[in-house]
Structure formats: C-alpha cells, structure tokens
Amino acid sequence: MNVNDFDFYLPEELIAQTPLEARSQSRLLVLDRDRSQLYDSSFTQLVNEVSTGDCLVLNDTKVLPARLIGEKKETGAVIEFLLLKQTTGDCWETLVKPAKRVKVGTVITFGDGKLIATCVEEREDGGRIVEFSYDGLFYELLDELGTMPLPPYIKERLDDQDRYQTVYAKQLGSAAAPTAGLHFTTDLLHALKQKGVSIVYLTLHVGLGTFRPVSLDDVLDHKMHEEYYELTEEAAKTLQETKERGNHIIAVGTTSARTLETIASKHGKFVAETGWTSIFIYPGYTFKGIDGLVTNFHLPKSTLVMLVSAMAGKDFLLGAYAHAVKNNYRFFSFGDAMFIRPHVKGEIRN
Structure with missing residues (x-):
C-alpha cells in the first residue's frame, strides 16, 4: 500500500x-x-442524521498552551519550544527550534527566568527531553507564558485562544485540539440529548505524531507515536449497553475512534481502561x-486520511474529498466536517 494512494489535490486557499x-x-x-x-448539509443538522438510542463519543482532552518562546542563557538566542508530553516529574518531551542550538546541558529561560528549562536528553528524531525548574505552579506559569500550538499551516493570528478548545474540554494534556469537536456548541449537545442520543466522553491526549504525513513510501512501514487515553467505568457501561441494544456508536474525531478501537480490539468489548495506544488504522482494517x-x-x-479511508472505503473517501474541493469546503483544523453514517441493516434510511 503506497502513501501516494492517499494523496489528493488541495488548493491552498481552501x-x-x-x-x-x-x-x-x-x-x-x-x-x-x-x-x-x-x-451537502450543515453541522447543526447532525441532530437529524443520528438516531435515538445512538451514542456519540467525544474526546474531552484540553490543549496545553504548549508553545513557549525563550532565550538561550549563554547567548540570548531565541529558542522555540513545543511541549509534547510529560515524561516524569518536571521532565517533558519537546520539539525545539532550532534544535541544533540545544544540546544536553543547554539552559533556556522563559519570562525573565520565571521558568527555566535544562536539556537532559537528545532524541534521534530531533526532539529533546528537558527538565523545568520554577517557583509556584507549573500550569499557572504555562498559562502566563505559553500560547496555543496552532498547526504550521495556520498563518493567521488566533485572537480568541478558546476557539482552539472544544466547549467540553476538561482534561489538560494535549499538544493539539481534537478538531472534529470544535464544531459542537452546548446548544447542539443539548439538542442531541433531547433526541435521546447518549453523549459519552473519553480522553486521549493528542500528540503531534498523529498529524504528520507518512514519510515512507510503504504505508505498512510507518510507526505511530504513542498517545495516552482514559475511558471511565460509566462511559464503558454506556458504550457496551449501546452495542448490545444494536444501536450505533459514533466517534467524534479520529482520536475518539482510535481510543475505542484500541479497547475493543484488545478486549472484544468496552471496558474501563487507561493506557497508551499506537494503533494505526488503514484500509483493510475491520x-x-x-x-x-x-x-x-x-x-x-496523513494517517488520518488512511483511518477515514478504512471506514468509508478509499475510493469513496477520495471522491468525497474531490467533491469538497469542487464545492469550496474549508479544510483542516478550522475547516468543515464530514459525517460517515453507520451502515443500516434491513432498511434504507431517509
């Protein structure tokens, strides 16, 4: 399976x-x-697309203000950090730019010394493990000194930082937003509940590896980065009951999909669990x-196009993308959405 099979034409203005x-x-x-x-429809019409008894699963991760701009203590050179995940204690896995200026022992200061990072390990992939020192509470300092880590294809300034958070974001820890959830409002969630649709939350802290294009020609040679997930007892119970009734489970976003597939593949059912997943879903996956x-x-x-192709079928999915381009849909994080409807047994849905 070649990576070029998942390429498509996209005008930059979309x-x-x-x-x-x-x-x-x-x-x-x-x-x-x-x-x-x-x-073609509108997102508010999602309430008419799902059925009473179905279950919608949303990722309640909250994006860290993980982009930090600091200075190299020795030279004053500007260094940009992106926090990916906490490893142990005050140590974090980070992406650093320019990485060549940061070696083991390099000290970077942020906010006139309110936060200090010391590089303790250089990773083969160009990442760095740094240990932070500070007075006070780390996350309060991060709120003060950090900014939202918008993807590199977004060139415009984001005036309202909350627009890169879902309205139900709760569990702090992501390096990027679960963007399918950005379309939901409290009113829309209320309307779905009023219809009798269950709303379930899980947590998967999104790492940047999820969004990186596959650099190898053969898709099967690609290795996914690990991401941390949590599913509660209450959520697992609702999901399992939905499945046993024969109603549909609809994941909101590829992060929710990967979490649910990780657990269901491992146990054959939904159970409460915390862990790390590196599941890679591509066409041929059941x-x-x-x-x-x-x-x-x-x-x-991207691996995300491959996951969606696995559910919709590659040719159908790429045809949908061509339709979206032709009809000027908005793409990527702040763009529009698609809904892959569940298969319906024994009837044709209207």
Missing part, C-alpha cells in the same frame, strides 16, 4: 485560517455508504468498536 464566527455554522458533508451517495464517524478534512498522505 485551508481555513480562522474559525467561523459561530462554531456550528460549518458545513457538513454526509457520506451514505449504503447508497454510495454524498450530500472496525470492532465504532459504527460511524464525525471528522474534519485532513492533510494529504
């Missing part, structure tokens, strides 16, 4: 640079696999946990 004024104003492209049909998926439009050749 990459959304800023969020829409209202979250749920975004468009929704619906993929009906039973009929092999596409149709889904064991989820029936449908709400997701944004992703980067060419």
